[in-house]
Amino acid sequence: MSKAQDPFYIVKEEIQESIDKLQSSFHQWERILPDTGEQVHLTKELLANCESIEWKVDELNKTIDVAARDPSWYGIDDRELESRRRWTTTARTQVGDVKKSVVARKENGNSTSAMRRELMKLPISHQSDRSYQYSAEDNDDFIASESDRQMLLIKQQDEELDELSASVERIGGVGLTIHEELLAQEKIIDDLGSEIDSTTNRLDFVQKKVAMVMKKASAKGQIMMILFLLVLFIILFILVFLT
16 A cells, blocks of 8 residues: 555644644744733643644554554554654654643743732822823724734634544544454454365365275275185185096
């Protein structure tokens, strides 16, 4: 089976694309200021994607374990199995590094936010009406900008969820194909066992028939020998006493 037709490489390519997108989003996440709406949303998105990719890698590992039971049936060898296991280990490490970094920054961000809330409780100096006006305008602009960003992020998340759903369906199809192949192999083994039993019974029957024929042939040979000796005795008797 060529790599283009091998289900492993099809799923591997999809997972690698997901990892590339994850790392791209992670680099974008690193440039975002902490404690912003975009940063919080992207943090949740990154963690969800990490969980999704880890699940895909686990499912791919299960297919490798199935193939390892009978590599020749799937047309692969031990070197190919080891190569596939190395790739899944590398993929898991890449996702794990991103996940650890996001979780660590999230925990630090929670501590910073708590400290900031405590500082905000302190009294502040009086500001002019113009400052309040500028602040209100800035807040409106910020809210509008955040709203646009949220809509864009929601759209991106919907697209990624669609891709995830398609990937899950493909992985399910691969698992179903492997299951059907195992059932077919089991049926072939059962049929072979039935044929062996039938052949054994026929061989026993033939052996019994041969034994019976040999037994009859042996009895007939003994009778012929007795008749031959009787005729020989008569001839000798005639030659001795009548000549």
